[in-house]
Amino acid sequence: MLGLPTGIRVCLFDLDGVLTDTAAVHAAAWKEMFDRFLRDYAQQQGVPFRPFDARAEYDAYVDGKPRMDGVRDFLTSRGITLPEGTPDDPPDAQTVNGLGNRKNEAVQQRIRTDGVHVFEGSRRYLQAAEQAGLRRAVVSSSANTREVLDVTGLAQYVEEIVDGVTIRTDGLKGKPAPDTFLAAAARFGVDPSEAAVFEDALAGVAAGHAGGFGRVVGVDRVGQAEELAAHGADVVVQDLAELLNGEAL
């Protein structure tokens, strides 16, 4: 049903890059923040400025992970260690929290001024899943999930949300750990083998694979089909509409 194996009763959708075209919005906000930081840091240390690569470095170290993990993992990849700071650090503080807050200001400004584009194939898939009686959750690392679901009108299709706020309040491990997807499956009282994961991020398909889910659908928006398969996707599509048309499986 819907391009999924029999026995699947629950769909667990990532948000940014799967349902909405916000992975690119996040990547641009990350670049704005990291480039400003890296320029200042290069000047302070007397080393050359090397800009953030919004494709390769974003995909490898940031995409799909909770915000602070993205800050930390990218800085570590460059051999940079900053103090953690605290969640209420101002956006100009040179701390992990300060940089995270600066990025959040940038992403929220972009969401509010440019709006959010919904992938039409994904909207159709959500509707078809609802009609078919499949249960539906959004499982995203983003603490801005509810705002994005509200402004796009997608909230009406979604029964459960496990997001960046849940990660903080419930002390869950973020993707690539499977914990957020497992928490969503548990809310419906199903075994992971009865749930399908839909993900565009390498960290996200890795989480789906690690959790033993019944199907991990990789959604390739940026030409990384092979990497998605290598990180644990059982099938890779460019758009969820392919599953409706029966092209994928």
Ligand SMILES: O=P(O)(O)OC[C@H]1O[C@@H](O)[C@H](O)[C@@H](O)[C@@H]1O
């Ligand atoms: O900063 P937010 O909105 O809490 O989002 C955290 C992460 O959420 C993920 O969904 C995105 O793929 C990442 O790019 C983003 O950084």
